[in-house]
Amino acid sequence: xxxxxxxxxxxxxxxxxxxxxxxxxxxxxxxxxxxxxxxxxxxxxxxxxxxxxxxxxxxxxxxxxxxxxxxxxxxxxxxxxxxxxxxxxxxxxxxxxxxxxxxxxxxxxxxxxxxxxxxxxxxxxxxxxxxxxxxxxxxxxxxxxxxxxxxxxxxxxxxxxxxxxxxxxxxxxxxxxxxxxxxxxxxxxxxxxxxxxxxxxxxxxxxxxxxxxxxxxxxxxxxxxxxxxxxxxxxxxxxxxxxxxxxxxxxxxxxxxxxxxxxxxxxxxxxxxxx
Amino acid sequence: xxxxxxxxxxxxxxxxxxxxxxxxxxxxxxxxxxxxxxxxxxxxxxxxxxxxxxxxxxxxxxxxxxxxxxxxxxxxxxxxxxxxxxxxxxxxxxxx
Numbered sequence: 068x069x070x071x072x073x074x075x076x077x078x079x080x081x082x083x084x085x086x087x088x089x090x091x092x093x094x095x096x097x098x099x100x101x102x103x104x105x106x107x108x109x110x111x112x113x114x115x116x117x118x119x120x121x122x123x124x125x126x127x128x129x130x131x132x133x134x135x136x137x138x139x140x141x142x143x144x145x146x147x148x149x150x151x152x153x154x155x156x157x158x159x160x161x162x163x164x165x166x167x168x169x170x171x172x173x174x175x176x177x178x179x180x181x182x183x184x185x186x187x188x189x190x191x192x193x194x195x196x197x198x199x200x201x202x203x204x205x206x207x208x209x210x211x212x213x214x215x216x217x218x219x220x221x222x223x224x225x226x227x228x229x230x231x232x233x234x235x236x237x238x239x240x241x242x243x244x245x246x247x248x249x250x251x252x253x254x255x256x257x258x259x260x261x262x263x264x265x266x267x268x269x270x271x272x273x274x275x276x277x278x279x280x281x282x283x284x285x286x287x288x289x290x291x292x293x294x295x296x297x298x299x300x301x302x303x304x305x306x307x308x309x310x311x312x313x314x315x316x317x318x319x320x321x322x323x324x325x326x327x328x329x330x331x332x333x334x335x336x337x338x339x340x341x342x
Numbered sequence: 343x344x345x346x347x348x349x350x351x352x353x354x355x356x357x358x359x360x361x362x363x364x365x366x367x368x369x370x371x372x373x374x375x376x377x378x379x380x381x382x383x384x385x386x387x388x389x390x391x392x393x394x395x396x397x398x399x400x401x402x403x404x405x406x407x408x409x410x411x412x413x414x415x416x417x418x419x420x421x422x423x424x425x426x427x428x429x430x431x432x433x434x435x436x437x438x
Contacts, residue, residue, distance in 0.1 A: 280364035284375045287368055295370045301357040304368060308361050 070102030071095045073170065074185075074229035074240035074257070076177050079105035080166070084113040091166060097255045098243050107149070107173065109156040111166055117159040118144040129168055131176075133296045138176055142168045149173060151180070171244055174229060175292040179299045183231035184306050187289045190223035190239045191215040192254075196261035197239035198331055199228050200319065201289045206266040209246050210323065218325040222252045227291075230260060230310065237314060262315050262335045269320035272327045274334040282316040283307045344418045346396030350389035350430040351437050360387060367429055376427065381406060385420050389430050391437030395421055 069080040069091055079102035082088040091111075092099075119128075119141055129142045136152040147158035147169050158169045175185040188201035189212040200211045212225035223239055226246030231238050237260040245251030265277065265285050277285070286307045287294065294300045310316075315335050321327040358367035365383035367376040378386055384405065388398045395417055403413040424430040 278362065278364075280361045280366055280377050283359075283361055283366045284377045287366065288373075288375050294368055294373060297355060297357045297370050300368050300370055301359070304357060304359045304366055308359060311361075 068102035068108075069095075070100045070105055071098045071170075072100035072255075073098055073174055073242055074178065074183070074231055076107075076174055077101075077105040078170070078173065079103075079108045080111055081108065082111045084111070086162075087111060087113060087160070087166075094165070094167075095243055097253045106177070107154050107156060109147075109149075109158060109169075109173075112157065112159045113162055114159045115161060117146050117161050117164070118142060119146075129172060129292065131172055131292055131295070133176075133299065138172070140169060140172050145169060149176070151176075167244065171227065172292050174242070174244075175290075176299065178229050178231065179290075179293045179303050179306070181231070182302075182306055182309075183229060184286075184290055184303055184310070185227060185229045185292075186286065187226065187291050188228045189225045190228035190241070192221040192223055192239070192241075192256060192258040193328070193332075195258055196335070197223060197258035198262040198264060198335075199230065199239055199260065200264050200266050201286060202266035203288070207268055207321065208266060209251075211266065211319075211321065211327070212251075214323070214325045215328070216252060218328070220328075221254055221256060221258075223254055223256065223258075225251045231257075236260075237310060260310075260314050262317075262331060263310065264317060264319035264331065267318055267320045268322070270322055271320070272322065272330045273320045274317040274330050275320065276317045279308070279311045279316075282311045286310065344395055344422055344425075344432070346399065346414060346418070347394050347434075349391055349394055349433045349436055350398070350421050350424070351391035351433050352389065353428050353431050356429050358386070369428060371428070376429065381416075382420060385417055386424065386429070389421065389424070391433060393436075 138149045144164035145160040149156035178185045189208040209225040223241035227244040229240040240257040241254035243253045355370045363380045365378040399414040399417040
């Protein structure tokens with residue numbers, strides 16, 4: 068058994084294929100954890116015809132379907148399921164395929180079902196304060212992450228960030244799920260969430276406050292995998308509402324240098340943070 | 343124009359919540375997200391399958407101090423928009 072823990076979600080992976088086992092150990096080394104006490108046990112099986120039938124467009128996609136306690140999952144090179152009641156799942160992969168998409172979906176659903184949320188966003192920790200940057204593709208999520216990395220800050224993720232709850236407060240967690248940049252860090256660290264920022268590229272740095280409904284709407288647009296399930300999406304909307312009530316949120320207008328941190332720090336310092 | 347006797351009900355693909363008097367609506371099939379303003383959010387909230395369009399218009403008349411014919415026309419037009427966007431559907435009888 069291989070144990071990994073992402074955002075407090077511990078998964079025990081039962082992998083018979085030695086090559087796959089070695090890849091998983093190497094890929095998730097920063098997130099290694101004891102398999103004992105895992106919240107989920109997932110069996111991984113290599114099967115040459117796993118995944119979607121061959122498609123002409125080869126566009127990456129993930130299909131999920133939720134029915135009662137069972138989630139089914141299918142992507143280009145892998146497919147699987149998760150039984151929430153039994154806390155057990157299975158993934159079947161083609162030779163050479165990665166378990167990452169399955170883990171992303173598992174983390175997205177687990178987070179949503181437990182009062183957190185997985186966001187298509189980047190996250191940066193500055194000491195004991197984390198900021199999360201969200202927006203549509205091309206808005207600058209990975210740019211902000213890598214400018215922050217160059218400035219010596221801890222990047223929690225440049226493509227995906229998980230926000231969970233700890234002692235009634237929101238916490239941003241680092242994840243191993245990276246974007247396309249090979250420099251993407253994989254930090255198994257977490258920090259209390261201090262700010263939420265919708266990204267807009269601009270000529271100067273500024274933060275413009277957003278209304279709660281507008282922030283919730285923009286946040287839920289950045290939630291992958293789970294929003295096609297009305298029950299789960301209702302939970303996600305409630306979580307995002309709780310988020311904007313607790314955490315300062317604004318539109319970060321920024322240019323291509325790390326000077327945006329000064330306006331972020333000024334913004335989060337002036338907005339009251341309810342206990 | 344929609345009949346005042348019909349019952350608007352939430353579309354099965356929709357989830358949403360009223361936040362600060364506005365409604366954030368998620369359409370799961372398309373992934374689209376809509377934000378309804380204060381009056382729109384109130385109409386969407388009332389369109390739960392237990393009230394006719396006419397009954398919703400009467401509540402809007404009282405809550406927002408508008409003339410009933412105006413409230414009826416506004417609610418009919420807004421419900422029509424919600425139907426076009428697959429946010430609500432219509433029923434001929436009240437829904438449990």
